Amino acid sequence: MHKIQVEDKEFEIFLDNDIINKRIRLMGIQLNVDYEDKCPLFVGVLNGSFLFMADLIKEVNIPCEITFMRVASYEGTSSSGQVKELIGLPTNIEGRDIIIVEDIVDTGLTLTHILKTIKEKNPASVKVASLLLKPAALKYDIDDLEYIGFEIPNEFVVGYGLDYNGLGRNLIDIYRATEA
Numbered sequence: 595m596h597k598i599q600v601e602d603k604e605f606e607i608f609l610d611n612d613i614i615n616k617r618i619r620l621m622g623i624q625l626n627v628d629y630e631d632k633c634p635l636f637v638g639v640l641n642g643s644f645l646f647m648a649d650l651i652k653e654v655n656i657p658c659e660i661t662f663m664r665v666a667s668y669e670g671t672s673s674s675g676q677v678k679e680l681i682g683l684p685t686n687i688e689g690r691d692i693i694i695v696e697d698i699v700d701t702g703l704t705l706t707h708i709l710k711t712i713k714e715k716n717p718a719s720v721k722v723a724s725l726l727l728k729p730a731a732l733k734y735d736i737d738d739l740e741y742i743g744f745e746i747p748n749e750f751v752v753g754y755g756l757d758y759n760g761l762g763r764n765l766i767d768i769y770r771a772t773e774a
């Protein structure tokens with residue numbers, strides 16, 4: 595089993611880059627079908643979504659716009675952090691078809707906050723594309739979670755945009771912690 599060390603924590607390989615890219619290709623095909631004749635606005639949630647957004651958008655061949663926003667909530671592996679202010683959310687999204695792009699949905703707290711704020715701005719539609727979802731960790735109902743790359747166990751993961759204490763975002767594969 596391929597293992598790596600990030601700071602004080604050991605991780606083992608979980609999803610390799612080839613598997614990730616194959617799944618993203620299928621997600622792109624689905625988006626091209628669902629948004630045919632539309633011009634959606636993809637809103638990436640920084641920092642974690644930057645690699646997923648880059649790879650996903652290469653598979654999208656309909657007219658579209660891309661922007662990024664930011665929310666800060668986690669320190670280390672703790673999931674008790676408070677969602678803070680949304681920064682850089684586009685102001686004029688009335689009547690637009692919005693696709694929020696996330697790297698991971700864990701408790702769903704971040705997304706719940708983002709969805710509430712975006713819906714107040716009267717978009718035509720809002721859906722979420724998340725590379726990863728931890729169903730066992732979800733604490734909030736999220737109806738708009740339409741495009742999921744992988745459902746994963748409730749374990750801390752790193753790589754492909756996801757960090758551990760700021761490190762590991764540049765790993766091309768996704769790794770899981772070997773112990774909590």
Ligand SMILES: O=P(O)(O)OC[C@H]1O[C@H](OP(=O)(O)OP(=O)(O)O)[C@H](O)[C@@H]1O
Nearest residue numbers: 640641642667668699700701702703704
């Ligand atoms: O469903 P939740 O429990 O709210 O967790 C999911 C959020 O946590 C991560 O962001 P983080 O705050 O770690 O910021 P980052 O993207 O800059 O790493 C991830 O990118 C999601 O936005």
Ligand SMILES: Nc1nc2[nH]cnc2c(=O)[nH]1
Nearest residue numbers: 700749750751752756757
């Ligand atoms: N890196 C990382 N960030 C997260 N944010 C919420 N869950 C996770 C996770 O499993 N890994």
